[in-house]
Amino acid sequence: xxxxxxxxxxxxxxxxxxxxxxxxxxxxxxxxxxxxxxxxxxxxxxxxxxxxxxxxxxxxxxxxxxxxxxxxxxxxxxxxxxxxxxxxxxxxxxxxxxxxxxxxxxxxxxxxxxxxxxxxxxxxxxxxxxxxxxxxxxxxxxxxxxxxxxxxxxxxxxxxxxxxxxxxxxxxxxxxxxxxxxxxxxxxxxxxxxxxxxxxxxxxxxxxxxxxxxxxxx
Amino acid sequence: xxxxxxxxxxxxxxxxxxxxxxxxxxxxxxxxxxxxxxxxxxxxxxxxxxxxxxxxxxxxxxxxxxxxxxxxxxxxxxxxxxxxxxxxxxxxxxxxxxxxxxxxxxxxxxxxxxxxxxxxxxxxxxxxxxxxxxxxxxxxxxxxxxxxxxxxxxxxxxxxxxxxxxxxxxxxxxxxxxxxxxxxxxxxxxxxxxxxxxxxxxxxxxxxxxxxxxxxxxxxxxxxxxxxxxxxxxxxxxxxxxxx
Numbered sequence: 001x002x003x004x005x006x007x008x009x010x011x012x013x014x015x016x017x018x019x020x021x022x023x024x025x026x027x028x029x030x031x032x033x034x035x036x037x038x039x040x041x042x043x044x045x046x047x048x049x050x051x052x053x054x055x056x057x058x059x060x061x062x063x064x065x066x067x068x069x070x071x072x073x074x075x076x077x078x079x080x081x082x083x084x085x086x087x088x089x090x091x092x093x094x095x096x097x098x099x100x101x102x103x104x105x106x107x108x109x110x111x112x113x114x115x116x117x118x119x120x121x122x123x124x125x126x127x128x129x130x131x132x133x134x135x136x137x138x139x140x141x142x143x144x145x146x147x148x149x150x151x152x153x154x155x156x157x158x159x160x161x162x163x164x165x166x167x168x169x170x171x172x173x174x175x176x177x178x179x180x181x182x183x184x185x186x187x188x189x190x191x192x193x194x195x196x197x198x199x200x201x202x203x204x205x206x207x208x209x210x211x212x213x214x215x216x217x218x
Numbered sequence: 219x220x221x222x223x224x225x226x227x228x229x230x231x232x233x234x235x236x237x238x239x240x241x242x243x244x245x246x247x248x249x250x251x252x253x254x255x256x257x258x259x260x261x262x263x264x265x266x267x268x269x270x271x272x273x274x275x276x277x278x279x280x281x282x283x284x285x286x287x288x289x290x291x292x293x294x295x296x297x298x299x300x301x302x303x304x305x306x307x308x309x310x311x312x313x314x315x316x317x318x319x320x321x322x323x324x325x326x327x328x329x330x331x332x333x334x335x336x337x338x339x340x341x342x343x344x345x346x347x348x349x350x351x352x353x354x355x356x357x358x359x360x361x362x363x364x365x366x367x368x369x370x371x372x373x374x375x376x377x378x379x380x381x382x383x384x385x386x387x388x389x390x391x392x393x394x395x396x397x398x399x400x401x402x403x404x405x406x407x408x409x410x411x412x413x414x415x416x417x418x419x420x421x422x423x424x425x426x427x428x429x430x431x432x433x434x435x436x437x438x439x440x441x442x443x444x445x446x447x448x449x450x451x452x453x454x455x456x457x458x459x460x461x462x
Contacts, residue, residue: 049430086377141379141400163378183421192266
């Protein structure tokens with residue numbers, strides 16, 4: 001249990017910074033495009049509120065960090081690191097997430113190099129889906145399930161991260177496909193039944209994009 | 219052969235009745251906390267989430283009882299009241315700890331939380347503790363408003379899923395604010411912490427009404443805090459521990 005040593009201000013007020021580095025990326029599709037798997041209502045909240053807040057809070061934290069660095073204020077720099085990790089991770093994770101989802105396609109499966117690698121490392125696509133699903137459903141509290149690429153060992157792996165810890169910084173794996181299992185990602189539609197959401201999300205997986213990420217990772 | 223079957227059935231039944239937790243009903247109607255927490259939200263929170271923690275805790279305890287590789291000490295612990303199990307949960311072997319910590323913690327936290335709530339006052343300002351509890355809060359935080367400000371800030375700023383707690387610290391005997399991640403509870407860290415007040419800041423606790431607006435949920439939470447119940451916990455906690 002972590003003791004609250006110094007409480008942060010009441011909210012990290014999203015302030016407009018002159019040097020705003022990070023911006024909220026547009027979705028590659030309309031808010032309703034992922035229906036019926038993920039409702040337009042969820043997509044709007046998820047993108048316009050949650051992701052936008054990570055971007056704003058990241059900019060605020062980074063600006064404070066840069067100020068502290070300029071003054072050689074190491075204490076403040078360290079104090080700000082959890083906020084950068086959380087909001088920066090949130091921004092990274094969601095930026096990838098929007099890309100690896102796409103409107104529902106019939107018979108949606110990966111092909112080419114990614115399909116071959118999945119078969120090699122998991123035995124079959126279905127086995128990978130089972131492993132990734134179980135891991136994602138099993139995340140305690142908030143976090144993400146990932147299919148990641150281990151560059152050293154040249155193989156795909158399933159991993160989970162808690163909260164907004166980004167996959168690469170936390171595990172070294174390069175993200176190929178991810179599932180947000182924070183409750184905000186599914187609650188309004190799937191309520192407490194995370195397993196139904198995780199099962200359904202494979203119908204909107206953008207395997208073409210995942211293959212691109214894989215080719216780049218290799 | 220029949221005797222052993224009967225004996226086995228008897229043992230299983232005994233084990234089940236010793237360890238089976240029951241989902242307690244809410245101490246009020248599902249709609250009682252409207253408009254702060256809607257009936258829809260309360261039904262989900264109690265009938266789905268709390269129920270799942272109940273079932274899974276029972277499963278986890280049963281698993282320990284029937285596991286032939288689990289030692290006697292562990293099986294004895296599994297028969298104890300949940301609160302006692304949670305005192306030791308962080309010391310359990312990894313293969314048993316995860317399920318018990320998460321689900322047992324979830325059961326314990328929600329049972330406590332729902333009892334800490336009551337029908338809302340019109341405003342947050344008019345809902346305050348009185349007597350010894352108020353004095354203790356003022357002594358520890360300077361003023362009740364300052365306490366509320368700190369508790370609210372901690373709740374807004376908690377990253378991810380977890381709880382914020384007001385409790386009497388086992389070592390210092392002072393009232394402290396702290397947070398736990400996921401379904402952890404202060405008693406997992408020291409059995410003599412006396413928990414007084416908690417707020418669930420998992421998204422499921424507020425999303426159907428407040429969506430992403432956690433701070434709005436927290437602002438309204440103060441309207442539904444059942445201070446007489448919290449005061450009872452304080453009295454019981456300070457009486458049990460003569461040195462407090």
